[in-house]
Amino acid sequence: MPARKENEVVWHHATVTRERREALNRHKGVVVWFTGLSGAGKSTIAHETEERLHRLGCRTYVLDGDNVRHGLCSDLGFSAQDRRENIRRIGEMVKLFLDAGMIALTAFISPFRSDREWVRSLVGKDHFIEIYCRCPLEVCKQRDVKGMYERASRGEIKEFTGISAPYEEPVQPELVLETHLLSLEDCVAQVVSLLQRREIFTEA
DSSP: OOOOOGGGOOOOOOSSOHHHHHHHHTSOOEEEEEEOSTTSSHHHHHHHHHHHHHHTTOOEEEEEHHHHTTTTTTTOOSSHHHHHHHHHHHHHHHHHHHHTTOEEEEEOOOOOHHHHHHHHHHHOGGGEEEEEEEOOHHHHHHHOTTOHHHHHHTTSSSSOBTTTBOOOOOSSOSEEEETTTSOHHHHHHHHHHHHHHTTSOOOO
16 A cells, blocks of 8 residues: 555644643643663552552553553564664654643653653653653662573673663653662652642642
8 A cells, every 4th residue: 555645644633622631630641751770660660650640530541661562562672773663652652642631651761861852852841751760780680580681691682771782861850769779659659749749730
């Protein structure tokens, strides 16, 4: 099937706006982007934060790195190019969640600073909250029940972040969580408190 010409693809503007969706949801839409090494606690904190927000009546969804690669990004590997395409697709996805007035929480290593900044510019800097789950590599290795770090160290897994591929730390994240020092409850409390300070929602 031939590709459609650019002038045949137009954006359809819905009558139900993001503002109206946010009013119905009773909170603002925002992207909460958890980044950090494998084993730093991103997914655990993201899902526990969603649980807390859900109980508060917020409309949320967690996009998890492993889960997304089962479907939306199942055709991608882990080369630098594929990692960038993975984040590009996620960026476009969370932009739609944002338009729906939802709180989208993501848990991706997202190792390249430029990719994370691209998502920030895509959704708007006021709607993007970068949370760096900072954890020493040795602690991440100790938490690795699947043995991925050990396999990467033996050369069995190519381009593994922290071993054979780089991780670029955020320069000015909205929040840094020292996940090797803080409890899960403390991490979630800090995230929720930040959302409240940003007036994403008000706790009843």
